[in-house]
Amino acid sequence: MRYKLEKRREPSMAMLVITPVASVIVTMLVGILAFDALGVDGWAAVRDIFLTPLLASHKWQDVAVKAAPLVIIALGLSVGNRAQVWNIGAEGQYVIGALAAAGVGLAFGQAGGFFVILAMIAAGCLGGALWALIPAVLRTRFSVNEVLSSLMLTYVSLQVLGYLVGGPWKDPNGRNFPATAPLPEGQMLPALDGSTIHLGIVVALILPFAFWLLMSRSTFGYQVRVVGSSPHAARHGGFDAKQTIWATMLIGGAMAGLAGSLELTGALHKVDLGFASGYGFTAIIVAFLGRLNPFGCLLAGIVLAVTSVGGQLAKTTVHIPDSTAGIFQAMMLFLILASDILIRYRIAKRA
Amino acid sequence: MDFTIAAIITIVGLTTPILLAGLGELVVEKSGVLNLGVEGLMLVGAISGFGVTVFTFNPWAGVLGAAVGGALASLIFAVLVLQLNSNQVATGLALTIFGTGVSSLIGVNFTGRIVAPFGSIFPDALARDPFWKLFFGYSPIVYFAIIMVFVVGWFLKRTRAGLILRAVGENDLSAHSIGYSVIRVRYMAIAFGGAMAGIGGAYFSLVITPMWAEKMTAGRGWIALALVVFAGWRTGRLLAGAYFFGILMALELYAKAAGFSFLPSQFWAAMPYAMTVVALAIISSRGTAGASAPACLGKPFTPST
Numbered sequence: 001m002r003y004k005l006e007k008r009r010e011p012s013m014a015m016l017v018i019t020p021v022a023s024v025i026v027t028m029l030v031g032i033l034a035f036d037a038l039g040v041d042g043w044a045a046v047r048d049i050f051l052t053p054l055l056a057s058h059k060w061q062d063v064a065v066k067a068a069p070l071v072i073i074a075l076g077l078s079v080g081n082r083a084q085v086w087n088i089g090a091e092g093q094y095v096i097g098a099l100a101a102a103g104v105g106l107a108f109g110q111a112g113g114f115f116v117i118l119a120m121i122a123a124g125c126l127g128g129a130l131w132a133l134i135p136a137v138l139r140t141r142f143s144v145n146e147v148l149s150s151l152m153l154t155y156v157s158l159q160v161l162g163y164l165v166g167g168p169w170k171d172p173n174g175r176n177f178p179a180t181a182p183l184p185e186g187q188m189l190p191a192l193d194g195s196t197i198h199l200g201i202v203v204a205l206i207l208p209f210a211f212w213l214l215m216s217r218s219t220f221g222y223q224v225r226v227v228g229s230s231p232h233a234a235r236h237g238g239f240d241a242k243q244t245i246w247a248t249m250l251i252g253g254a255m256a257g258l259a260g261s262l263e264l265t266g267a268l269h270k271v272d273l274g275f276a277s278g279y280g281f282t283a284i285i286v287a288f289l290g291r292l293n294p295f296g297c298l299l300a301g302i303v304l305a306v307t308s309v310g311g312q313l314a315k316t317t318v319h320i321p322d323s324t325a326g327i328f329q330a331m332m333l334f335l336i337l338a339s340d341i342l343i344r345y346r347i348a349k350r351a
Numbered sequence: 352m353d354f355t356i357a358a359i360i361t362i363v364g365l366t367t368p369i370l371l372a373g374l375g376e377l378v379v380e381k382s383g384v385l386n387l388g389v390e391g392l393m394l395v396g397a398i399s400g401f402g403v404t405v406f407t408f409n410p411w412a413g414v415l416g417a418a419v420g421g422a423l424a425s426l427i428f429a430v431l432v433l434q435l436n437s438n439q440v441a442t443g444l445a446l447t448i449f450g451t452g453v454s455s456l457i458g459v460n461f462t463g464r465i466v467a468p469f470g471s472i473f474p475d476a477l478a479r480d481p482f483w484k485l486f487f488g489y490s491p492i493v494y495f496a497i498i499m500v501f502v503v504g505w506f507l508k509r510t511r512a513g514l515i516l517r518a519v520g521e522n523d524l525s526a527h528s529i530g531y532s533v534i535r536v537r538y539m540a541i542a543f544g545g546a547m548a549g550i551g552g553a554y555f556s557l558v559i560t561p562m563w564a565e566k567m568t569a570g571r572g573w574i575a576l577a578l579v580v581f582a583g584w585r586t587g588r589l590l591a592g593a594y595f596f597g598i599l600m601a602l603e604l605y606a607k608a609a610g611f612s613f614l615p616s617q618f619w620a621a622m623p624y625a626m627t628v629v630a631l632a633i634i635s636s637r638g639t640a641g642a643s644a645p646a647c648l649g650k651p652f653t654p655s656t
Contacts, residue, residue: 138631148580148628323451326448337441340437
């Protein structure tokens with residue numbers, strides 16, 4: 001019997017929710033089969049990567065710490081993606097945000113407290129936004145494709161980081177190791193006693209509500225959606241496409257910068273060469289797996305954080321390299337993109 | 352004189368991978384598809400070329416393996432964007448993430464191994480001669496890349512198949528209505544682009560440093576993508592642009608070696624990427640590049656609606 005695709009009258013809301021869940025499940029099943037074929041215990045590998053971090057309560061804090069930057073960055077990126085603005089340089093904006101926060105912290109010396117931390121985080125948002133402003137200006141003034149420019153600037157940002165932590169900002173007591181000095185206690189975000197759960201995680205839990213309000217209850221959210229789905233209608237309705245590009249890029253950059261400054265003040269407490277660990281790229285997967293919906297981003301961020309924590313775990317338990325988690329993450333993204341078609345089309349029997 | 356010759360050889364070496372990957376992507380984009388997965392494809396090519404060479408002791412087989420590896424990986428992308436009309440930007444990104452992961456997973460087994468560099472096949476009297484090495488001292492991949500510039504240029508401009516490919520990229524609905532298979536043409540273009548990116552990646556693992564290292568292509572796939580825009584989708588300008596970027600990258604090496612300590616080494620390392628942005632701004636703002644972009648670039652083909 002043959003099947004064909006038939007256009008739905010309206011996009012299916014059910015498929016919008018079912019397909020991301022199905023993508024995760026199919027990825028797990030394919031993983032089990034693929035690892036068995038490679039001679040590794042497939043069930044053990046998939047269990048450790050996808051389930052153990054959720055089931056073992058002592059892993060929850062690791063998941064939360066990893067999920068927070070992913071969720072925050074993905075929230076910002078999903079606004080741009082809705083307007084068909086493709087900022088893939090969030091990694092660079094995250095780095096510049098963290099450096100801006102670290103710079104403000106250094107300027108305050110050993111001083112700390114609420115206002116110092118607030119200034120550091122504000123600097124982080126500003127730094128990320130300014131770094132994202134470059135591709136925005138290039139796109140609107142010189143019609144440069146933002147995909148390429150934002151990515152190129154990520155490579156530049158990594159060199160800026162390398163220069164600062166290896167040169168002017170190097171810890172004088174750090175045995176010549178390229179890293180900033182650890183933050184004084186007063187510049188660290190408060191954390192739950194005896195855990196790594198810091199205030200930034202609370203921010204990541206609250207922000208989805210703010211973004212939901214922004215995207216579905218404000219004129220701006222409406223404008224972004226119209227510009228993204230039908231540029232002609234947007235022009236007709238008086239929505240400025242350039243202004244939308246600017247606004248969405250700045251939001252994306254500010255969120256990535258926020259994530260960078262929270263990671264500095266909340267989790268890592270110093271900047272070294274390993275600071276850029278790929279959150280900005282993984283967050284792109286989070287945004288798509290979350291269907292560009294704020295609460296979807298929250299859930300998808302947790303899923304991706306689970307696989308990152310699980311990947312580290314599986315490295316020691318079943319001896320597979322930690323790049324495996326990256327393959328699973330890419331597979332989820334492939335599947336979610338492949339299943340996009342089911343939202344607008346249904347599978348019907350051919351007459 | 353010796354310095355000039357050495358510098359030219361360095362520039363040619365740095366240019367070759369982005370030239371190969373850029374040529375492949377140019378053909379893909381001419382057919383109306385934007386594949387942002389070039390960086391991932393280059394990494395897949397680098398590891399498959401290296402792996403095949405380790406097992407066969409034959410770098411020619413390695414290059415073939417890299418082409419096949421790159422083409423196979425690009426077919427994942429092809430199925431998604433051509434059959435399922437998925438978003439090309441996002442799918443290309445997924446391909447890069449996938450290629451990075453797969454290459455490092457396979458590469459675990461090859462870390463620390465080395466192969467004989469795939470150098471010149473000309474007799475030493477020419478290949479190592481202080482002057483003649485300027486022409487005969489390169490890996491066969493270098494000559495292949497330059498020949499391919501002319502082959503691709505001739506194919507696109509002078510052959511019927513090239514005309515069909517351009518028609519598909521400029522107006523897919525018209526090409527479809529006069530009976531050409533848009534999907535099949537795009538499949539072939541994407542596979543060709545994958546193979547070329549794969550060979551470009553193998554240049555890293557077989558020639559530049561004959562070993563495997565994670566993420567060894569270091570963003571050159573993205574520079575290749577920028578190169579296509581920079582070249583205004585023309586093969587002649589692609590060759591010139593590739594050498595322009597090759598000179599920039601060589602500048603980084605020489606500036607470091609010469610100990611230009613008044614500027615930090617990171618300045619020179621960032622320069623090719625920063626200059627790419629500047630070059631894109633100059634080219635794009637003139638509007639000439641925008642005018643020559645294939646009209647259907649990045650848009651899904653939906654004949655029934």
